[in-house]
Amino acid sequence: MSDDGIRPSDVGGDDAPPVETKPYKIIFEASGCIGTGKCAEVSPNWDLSLDTGLARPRTYYVGEEELSHNVRAAEVCPAKKGRGVIHVIDRRTDEEIAPDPEGDGTLSVDW
Numbered sequence: 498m499s500d501d502g503i504r505p506s507d508v509g510g511d512d513a514p515p516v517e518t519k520p521y522k523i524i525f526e527a528s529g530c531i532g533t534g535k536c537a538e539v540s541p542n543w544d545l546s547l548d549t550g551l552a553r554p555r556t557y558y559v560g561e562e563e564l565s566h567n568v569r570a571a572e573v574c575p576a577k578k579g580r581g582v583i584h585v586i587d588r589r590t591d592e593e594i595a596p597d598p599e600g601d602g603t604l605s606v607d608w
């Protein structure tokens with residue numbers, strides 16, 4: 498649970514698939530993306546949009562089998578001085594799995 502009243506698992510609307518099938522969620526700070534394409538190099542979930550020059554995920558909800566490459570994308574993202582703009586959240590605990598710059602699961606999104 499975050500201190501500021503925003504539960505990461507609540508972000509993103511009502512069309513979420515069940516937690517049982519997709520336990521992880523992406524929160525993407527598109528406004529902080531600097532278009533390096535590093536995420537797309539390591540994860541098939543990420544693409545650079547030709548229209549905007551910014552990254553975009555194919556899906557925001559992730560199962561166990563897609564977790565590792567999305568974590569990798571979050572870890573390699575150099576935006577925000579290396580803190581990253583791709584956030585992988587465990588919907589069951591509301592903790593940030595990656596990039597987790599604080600090291601304690603705190604959501605590192607700049608709202």
Ligand code: SF4
Nearest residue numbers: 530531533534536574
């Ligand atoms: S790695 Fe980060 S900054 Fe680079 S394109 Fe992907 S989201 Fe944007």
